[in-house]
Amino acid sequence: MVYKPPLYDGGFEQGFDVAHNVPREAVRGEDNLAEALQWLEDVGPGRSYLFLHFNDPHQPFTQPAPFDRAFGGDPSQANVELPYSIYQDGYPRSEKQRNVMRFLYDGEVNYVDDRIGAFLAALKERDLYDDAVIGFVSDHGEQLWEHGSFGHGPAFGLGDALFDEVVRVPLIIKPGAGRYARGTVIKTQVRGFDVMPTLMELAGLPEDKSLDARSLGPFLLPGAKEAPDRVAVIETSGSRIALRNQNWKYVLTYSGSPKENLFDLQADPGETKDVAEQNAEVLSTLRMQILEYLLLHRPGTYLVANARAHRGNKDLQITGIGSPTSFAGLRGRTRRSKDAGTLVEFSGKASGALLMVCGVTVTGRLALVGGRDLPQDAVRYQEGDLQALVRKRSPTWRLFSGPDPIPTTRPQQQTMDARHLEAMRALGYVGDDEDSE
Secondary structure (H helix, E strand, O other): OOOOHHHHHHOOOOOOOOOOOOOOOOOOHHHHHHHHHHHHHHOOOOOOOOOOOOOOOOOOEOOOOOOOOOOOOOHHHHOOOOOEOOOOOOOOOOHHHHHHHHHHHHHHHHHHHHHHHHHHHHHHHOOOOOOOOEEEEOOOOOEEOOOOOEEOOHHHOOOHHHOHHHHOOOEEEEOOOOOOOOOOOOOOOOOHHHHHHHHHHHOOOOOOOOOOOOOOHHHHOOOOOOOOOOOEEEEEOOOEEEEEOOOEEEEEEOOOOOEEEEEEOOOOOOOOOOOOOOOHHHHHHHHHHHHHHHHHHOOOEEEEEEHHHOOOOOOEEEEEEOOOOOOOOEOOEEEEEOOOEEEEEEOOOOEOOEEEEEEEOEEEEEEEOOOOEOOOOOEEOOOOHHHHHHOOOOOOEEEEEOOOOOOOOOOOOOOOOHHHHHHHHOOOOOOOOOOOO
């Protein structure tokens, strides 16, 4: 039960017996709550799974009274009438305008909280609550001008979508009746993708050992102890990636000219001061972790070299490279040359023991301009290969391959009832009968 038309673009309805979406922009959580309550009436006995989505804290603001003024005055006094999008009358620049947007956002969150409460109350009325496994999580937070912008997308400047006000979200897990503890607050940093194996374990499903994610079930046992942080990797827009633990956040911008930022989350939880230059050792450690993550998880071919591969002040250029992949480089960049086609080049000082990690497409024989040939065959990257490479005492180049791309699959055929089919047609769905794919 969702209302977000773009969700149908990615096949998110696959595997569900019923998929419901509201093909309108200005809707309220009440619509999906009604669908979910009807589903409770129709589902019958036995095990079931429901994905219930509320979109209200997104634009436009649509909450009814009293949630439209629960955290501030009458919005009409600021010439704001609901439904209202922050972008429809120009970007708010005065502090008065911004305060209206802040209290309307808080009101939207309060409204969703109230509707979720109504759904939980319905579960209790039907004696379903105690046995139900419930996971509550948000996809993202919202920037409310903490770093000069509003929203959660990458369009507002360096790293805006990676700040904690956007990426640090609530996560609440309610196990079913049984051996698990209640009322426990876990301080260990966990990740959004840990939710899926957690729900699987709590529902009694077999563990999927192929997942990088790990269940949070052990944290919910009576007497469970805190564990080391689970390192969180955050990505946006194909050009930035961040690694976060409780103490630090490292941000790598890898398109164009690579750039690194480092924030001390204990001393500066608002992420207002870049301390990369003052913490070279921390920066080096986190850089290696994020690059290894990319090499282990991102399909493609990567040219890697240790710092000893660069002697003297002469810039390095490598031929035999086609267009760069989405991971364009760290301490390396690509450009086109009339004489040699596309070049990967390195200029400046190596960053610690690592010279270059650059995603490439190989079009010919790899060679240093004015120097020796480079490895021509890519080997599959294995955990620890990067650390072994920087420990080499000699100049070392490697060509690594990431994992194989996940093959594209056709959506499965599913049955839609007439009401849901009509909603999907309004979103551009092309099926012409109730059994269409």
